[in-house]
Amino acid sequence: MALSELWAVEMLLAAFAGGAFGAAIGALPSFTLAGLLVVVGELYKLVVRTTGADAVPVDITGTIGFGVVLGPHVAFGGGAAALAYATKQGYLDGDFEYHPAKDVARGLGSKPDVLAVGGVFGVVGYWIATVSSSVSVPVDPVALGVVGSAVAHRLAFGYSLVGAAPSEWFDMRPDERGRDTEDSGGAVTDGGTPAVEPWLPYQYRWSDVAMLGAVVGVLGGYVAYLTASPFLAFGISVVALVFVNAGVANVPVTHHMSLPASTAALALVDAPAAQLTPAVVAGSVPLGLALLVGAAFGVLGSLLGEVVQRIFYAHAETHFDPPAASIVLTSLVVALLALLGVVESPVWVPLP
Template identity: 55%
Template sequence: MAVSDLWALELLLAAFAGGVFGAAVGALPAFTVTGVLVVVGELYDLGRETLATGAPELALTGSVAFGPVFGPHVSFGGGAAAVAYAAKKGYIDTDFDYHEAKNVTQGLGTRVDVLVVGGAFGVAGHLLKTASALVMPWDPVAFGVVASALLHRAVFGYSLVGTSSGFLDMTPFERGEKRVFADGGTERPAVEPWLPYQYKWAGVSLLGLAFGALGAYLTYMTASVFLGFGVSVLLLVYVNSDVAQMPVTHHMTLPAGFAVVAAAGGGVATPAALAAALPLWQALVLGAGAGLFGALAGEVSQRVLYAHADTHLDPPAASIVVTTLAVSLLGMAGVLGDPNVLPDPSWLT
């Protein structure tokens, strides 16, 4: 599909439907569908790949999992905007510990105005992703998620980052301090970590090293930069099912896959080409480093953009923007082999 076709009316209508889908089922459940589609899509495409034809076409992953319906910039972004709107209108009253606008596991049913908001922000996410892909060498889908969240905060009158005397300081949460927020007088924790069990630097760092190596291994063996990401996103099914202390790691596995393919020279990547370009131990070390960077970028993002604010701005998406930009810049500087390892706009239809 040509880049110009990404602005087509039918894709905007598809994005509206995707935003409604995210609003109806909830932002996080919608994103788990993305994970299923990525894993199925990568395995399907890898099944069609031969050494003669080169890299897989990534049709299911690009056009469906990251496309204008199920892409997280559409369905997750639409769902996050819809729950922020519903909370502002007073439609939601659960036992959620934080502001209800952060409750992205919450399906929102069939209220028409809420679904329309989801659809509108699905369109906004599609447009933001499409525009950013034309000008910046980062993951445009992740950028669409982040930009959509900032937009819904601005549109619905929420603070863009919240207020705090120390954005990186999590100790008020550990001390159990409360604060009266300007949301109707509701008392909430003074600081609200994105994942109360996944915010301490040492544990986050170890997760990044381990899941970065895992993502690198999957990429090395399959030449798929997205398979590790898909596996990580599938784990969110358990997060949405309230399984205790389930780690969130897709911002660790994805940059690891990109880094391995970039270091191998990019181009038409196959398992044989990757093995010829670098040994497995180098791929694992590189992936662990990229995973660590992604984990730390995610932690900084949650402390600055989530913990003191009222709505959900996705820390992994913010991290992926940073890490994929770093991979591209390192490629341009000659540190990694290929500055063009990220998908181009025509791929992310």
């Protein structure tokens, strides 16, 4: 995107509507829809490219899945900000175990002021991603928009940025001790909320997270190798979040593992992203190498997500997305490796 689009009225209106829509249906449901559109868009792109066409007529992934309609920087970020606002206003009810501003699976309905906040932060996310992309900051602009929007809503509505002293950031023991009791899902504060709120109570022990990252990384590398798509495995991971929305127990969140795995596997190919096809990938990179690199980046993404959740989520009062922050960091690693000549291409990550 060009900086000239930063103040384009049409794009601002669309971003506002995207953020308001994310608030209405909920941050996590909107992200699940984005994943579905990414899967559709990548399969469509694969079919078009394998027929020999020079260009894809409509970039469904970029314009809708990652655009102002359902892009996480717009819809998810707007939904999370509206949730933080609605909590401050005392609009929320229910029996959510954590601070209510973390309940990103819930929709917020049609209250005009809540939708307006979602819309404003949809614009904020759009601005961050547009500026980042336009000046070629070497990270995922969409993920950076999600992170920047979360920081902005915490500051705007008076929430703590991290919620704890540095000495407490990595201490999950209050939760671990509490889960051994019958009367609590974790040690609680005087306000009735857990003293520590792991982003996913079933997915935060280092060994568990690393193992999951390795498994998902292998699959991400494999899907990328077969399809030449850096985003298809990511989309599959996001679509799986429909089960999280439905309340199915212990479903892991893995898109911050599958995306860097697929990207790093394709970064081994000496070809521009627009020219990647399954035949080009298969002719350039051994499958075993793609799987090993995918596993390594899957583990890296999983561990960085865990670091972020312990610092910015577990002790705070609103949602700060660990996968988005992890993707910012892993995309930076891919870009740096490309600049150093360790890999052939940054694939979709901007380079300065």
